[in-house]
Amino acid sequence: MRLKDKVALITGAAQGLGAAMATRFAQEGATVFVCDLNTEAGEATAAKIRNSGGKSTFHKLDVACEADWIAVYAAVVAACGRLDVLVNNAGINIRELIEVMAEANFDKMLAVNVKGPFLGIKHAIPLMRKGGGGSIINMSSVCGLVGHRYTPEAYTITKGAVTLMTKTIGVRYAKDNIRCNSIHPSTVDTPLVQILFQDPKRKEERLGEVPLGRLATDLDVANAALYLASDEAAFLNGVSLPVDGGVTAY
Numbered sequence: 001m002r003l004k005d006k007v008a009l010i011t012g013a014a015q016g017l018g019a020a021m022a023t024r025f026a027q028e029g030a031t032v033f034v035c036d037l038n039t040e041a042g043e044a045t046a047a048k049i050r051n052s053g054g055k056s057t058f059h060k061l062d063v064a065c066e067a068d069w070i071a072v073y074a075a076v077v078a079a080c081g082r083l084d085v086l087v088n089n090a091g092i093n094i095r096e097l098i099e100v101m102a103e104a105n106f107d108k109m110l111a112v113n114v115k116g117p118f119l120g121i122k123h124a125i126p127l128m129r130k131g132g133g134g135s136i137i138n139m140s141s142v143c144g145l146v147g148h149r150y151t152p153e154a155y156t157i158t159k160g161a162v163t164l165m166t167k168t169i170g171v172r173y174a175k176d177n178i179r180c181n182s183i184h185p186s187t188v189d190t191p192l193v194q195i196l197f198q199d200p201k202r203k204e205e206r207l208g209e210v211p212l213g214r215l216a217t218d219l220d221v222a223n224a225a226l227y228l229a230s231d232e233a234a235f236l237n238g239v240s241l242p243v244d245g246g247v248t249a250y
Ligand SMILES: NC(=O)c1ccc[n+]([C@@H]2O[C@H](COP(=O)([O-])OP(=O)(O)OC[C@H]3O[C@@H](n4cnc5c(N)ncnc54)[C@H](O)[C@@H]3O)[C@@H](O)[C@H]2O)c1
Pocket: 011, 012, 013, 014, 015, 016, 017, 018, 035, 036, 037, 038, 061, 062, 063, 064, 089, 090, 091, 092, 112, 139, 140, 141, 142, 184, 185, 186, 187, 188, 189, 190
């Protein structure tokens, strides 16, 4: 059990990559706080984990709302008394080019993708420090490493901010044994992407950029997060880890 006795909070965990990480972490012994805006799907994810013998509860959280963070951490402390792992996974992508994007849409993306992790980390630090340390994992993207030709600008701007948020936190709080690393997936094979791929040109574009010749799976990403969360990664701090089959290697 690679996360035995660890307490983990994952945002955007009702579905997609967040749910895959929650499931994988619970399989390895963690108590997982599944947090999301979507109560119905979040409750279902936590119930599925419990039905498979894992420890998990759902908590409604809007990552852009500081009061929500304070409430959810109070619930974590009441239930477990500690926090070992925070995964800032919730993220949105309003796919509009910069030249047409409304200011309100840009603000929305900043609120979820940048202010969300900022607030989560802000309130996690005192808790982790009290517990002797912790692992913070921020979900960025290949778009947080390079200008990606198929992705509109706002997403890249927010994911780039996540990349350097990770490094500055890793540098500042290493003294408290708090590590902070980011994960940078390329396109993940999800139902959403399958819809996108009904246009064969788009499928060709996305597959064509991956040296390994396939899309990422949610398990590829969950296993990378599991490693960063675990003590096996005790000396990894401030790292930007691509899970991209080599997309950013050339
Ligand atoms: N899927 C990909 O191809 C891919 C590639 C690279 C990076 N990413 C990143 O991985 C993360 C997860 O992506 P996904 O594909 O699983 O997305 P998804 O849309 O399937 O799931 C995102 C979850 O976040 C939740 N959410 C949205 N706004 C929220 C808020 N304000 N507060 C709390 N929860 C909120 C949604 O309800 C949803 O459950 C995102 O940060 C995304 O940018 C995804």
